Amino acid sequence: MTTTALRKAASRRSPSRPAGPRRTAARYGVRRGLSAYGFLCGALICFALFSWYPIVREALLGFQRTNFVGRSEWVGLDNFHRVGADPAFGKAWLNTLEFTGLALLCGYVLPFVTALVLNELRHARAYLRFVVYLPVMLPPAVAVLLFKWFYDPGPGLFNQLLHLAHLPGLNWLDSTSTALLSLVIVSTWMNMGSGTLIYLAALQSVEGELYEAAELDGAGLLRRVWHVTIPQTRLILLVMLLLQVIATMQVFIEPYLLTGGGPQDATVSVVYLMYQYAFNFNSYGGGSALGLMLMLVLMVFSAAYLRLTRDDGR
Amino acid sequence: MQATAPRTLVSARALTTPRGRVIYWSVLVAVIVLFTAVFVFPLYWMATGALKSSGELARTPPTIFPRHPHPGVYREAWQRLSLGRYLLNTLVYAAGAWLLQLAVCVPAAYALSKLRPVLGRAILGMMLATLMIPPTVLLIPLYLTVRDVPLLHVNLLNTPFAIWFPAAANAFSVFLLKRFFDSIPRELLEAAAIDGASSWRILRSVVLPISRPILAVVSIFAVVSVWKDFVWPLLVLPDSDRMTVSVAISSLSNQTPENILIAALVIASVPAIAVFLLFQRHIMAGLTAGGLKG
Numbered sequence: 369m370t371t372t373a374l375r376k377a378a379s380r381r382s383p384s385r386p387a388g389p390r391r392t393a394a395r396y397g398v399r400r401g402l403s404a405y406g407f408l409c410g411a412l413i414c415f416a417l418f419s420w421y422p423i424v425r426e427a428l429l430g431f432q433r434t435n436f437v438g439r440s441e442w443v444g445l446d447n448f449h450r451v452g453a454d455p456a457f458g459k460a461w462l463n464t465l466e467f468t469g470l471a472l473l474c475g476y477v478l479p480f481v482t483a484l485v486l487n488e489l490r491h492a493r494a495y496l497r498f499v500v501y502l503p504v505m506l507p508p509a510v511a512v513l514l515f516k517w518f519y520d521p522g523p524g525l526f527n528q529l530l531h532l533a534h535l536p537g538l539n540w541l542d543s544t545s546t547a548l549l550s551l552v553i554v555s556t557w558m559n560m561g562s563g564t565l566i567y568l569a570a571l572q573s574v575e576g577e578l579y580e581a582a583e584l585d586g587a588g589l590l591r592r593v594w595h596v597t598i599p600q601t602r603l604i605l606l607v608m609l610l611l612q613v614i615a616t617m618q619v620f621i622e623p624y625l626l627t628g629g630g631p632q633d634a635t636v637s638v639v640y641l642m643y644q645y646a647f648n649f650n651s652y653g654g655g656s657a658l659g660l661m662l663m664l665v666l667m668v669f670s671a672a673y674l675r676l677t678r679d680d681g682r
Numbered sequence: 683m684q685a686t687a688p689r690t691l692v693s694a695r696a697l698t699t700p701r702g703r704v705i706y707w708s709v710l711v712a713v714i715v716l717f718t719a720v721f722v723f724p725l726y727w728m729a730t731g732a733l734k735s736s737g738e739l740a741r742t743p744p745t746i747f748p749r750h751p752h753p754g755v756y757r758e759a760w761q762r763l764s765l766g767r768y769l770l771n772t773l774v775y776a777a778g779a780w781l782l783q784l785a786v787c788v789p790a791a792y793a794l795s796k797l798r799p800v801l802g803r804a805i806l807g808m809m810l811a812t813l814m815i816p817p818t819v820l821l822i823p824l825y826l827t828v829r830d831v832p833l834l835h836v837n838l839l840n841t842p843f844a845i846w847f848p849a850a851a852n853a854f855s856v857f858l859l860k861r862f863f864d865s866i867p868r869e870l871l872e873a874a875a876i877d878g879a880s881s882w883r884i885l886r887s888v889v890l891p892i893s894r895p896i897l898a899v900v901s902i903f904a905v906v907s908v909w910k911d912f913v914w915p916l917l918v919l920p921d922s923d924r925m926t927v928s929v930a931i932s933s934l935s936n937q938t939p940e941n942i943l944i945a946a947l948v949i950a951s952v953p954a955i956a957v958f959l960l961f962q963r964h965i966m967a968g969l970t971a972g973g974l975k976g
Contacts, residue, residue, distance in 0.1 A: 403881050404799035411790030412805070414851040419812045421832060422823035429823055488692050489710055496713065498962065499721045505958040505965075506951050509912045509928035513935055514728055514947055523740045525727055531742065557720070562969055569970045576689025583693060592691055618818040621912050625932055639818045646822045647917065659819040670814045 429656035447657035459633045460641040464617055470552040471616040479563030487571045501561035511558040512625045519550055541627050544634040551622040551635060563608060574600045610673040614666050638662050732945035739941055759945035763934055768927040776908040778842055779849035783904045786850040791859035792885050796871060809853040824848060825917050844918035849908060855900045862896040899968040902961060
């Protein structure tokens, strides 16, 4: 999730360079233009068919009824009304928001604190970096299924550990009160490595003199974090916040593999519902309507993110 | 504590006092223990869990070391779930996506960076704009597209092309490559052009050899993202002979005994961990390749 997020971050840093010397372009003229399009044609075909066309089609699908063969008719806002009337609709949005909130609480603060601590350690750095990133490398399906086994209320690892500590076992995925939290735990475990390493890289660019000066002024450890580290890494913290919101609001694999949306719709997410509409209820229109709503919400974050990275000195 | 280390939150001076040292070492040990427990122990538990019999797996309290290791469980998982075939499938999808992505994105980025055709900026803008669309939102239209490709009217479901083509339309790779090519001095390419080299020849003999670092980053992203992907192969490769290893294991997870499933999870994570061990430096460099660093 974070790699895609990073990609987006990266794309905004595009150094817009002045156009190359006009004269060179003129000299080669048409032939060069033709050869340039020769180099571009593969990408143009791939983007046109598998990126641009689907984007346009998504916008249309939400307002159409598309049957199994792929024939479509216009139905206006019918899909939106139908999806909105689904009792799972409100639940899905609430769950997604709650998941995002909880995931930020764990998955946003934790990597930053971890990076702060790791940055102070002078030993075992390579080991700690390696280990924190290890879960990120695992295929998410493997990580999620592994945790499904840990969550087993009987002999699962987590309840065994709770028993060791003489605490009562939990029902983890089977109880409406802990199911969503269980998803957040897996998600944090398998994603926090990339955030940690990105913050770690950012921390290395904080000027040492600033800490020195703050310390001379009598600032304690926490005040140095608050008045030096956080302002100095402000931009990256904001960018990562937005990217993480965008990524976690699209949560799918965790509910799909762990709970199937249950118990009692407690873990249905918007994307999960979208998937169900399109591929279980055969309603591409309904699914696309949900997708469009999600896109609209995420666009707010994308726009904020765009402004943020545009204003930043290139 | 090395004197050369840059000043961080805590000063080197504070760490040399006896109190500072005690705190430093206890924090260090605590962090190492905690990290090992949180990130390594689950993997240890997985690898050893697969060696236990079903009876031992269900035991309370659990055994830290398998009492009677059954390495045969791994063999059984390999055969029963046909993991060899699924790993090979995944390898084919990842390798093909990687090659096609390079074949498509490298020339495109080169053209946009160095040949600068008419409308080049508009094309780049349209490519980068696709990064703003949340990928899951496009699952449905992309699925319908792959099922019936416009103009060509072919069905790519259950073929590797369903993975390869969408992977090739990767704006992030184009962006990374273009930004790198932008940094190659124009004079270098013009010198080659004066020597009579064609654009293709310049790309092959001048640009590509100096672009190795960015090619490594793009390659790793391409392979890792196909290897990790779940939803897309779940949708477009439903045929049980064509599944990726992630999809196959998850679709068989409900009808497989626990210890065999766990062994399958171990086998599926081995390639990922091996790749990480081999390319660790490139992968970590790639994380910050986007220019987020400072």
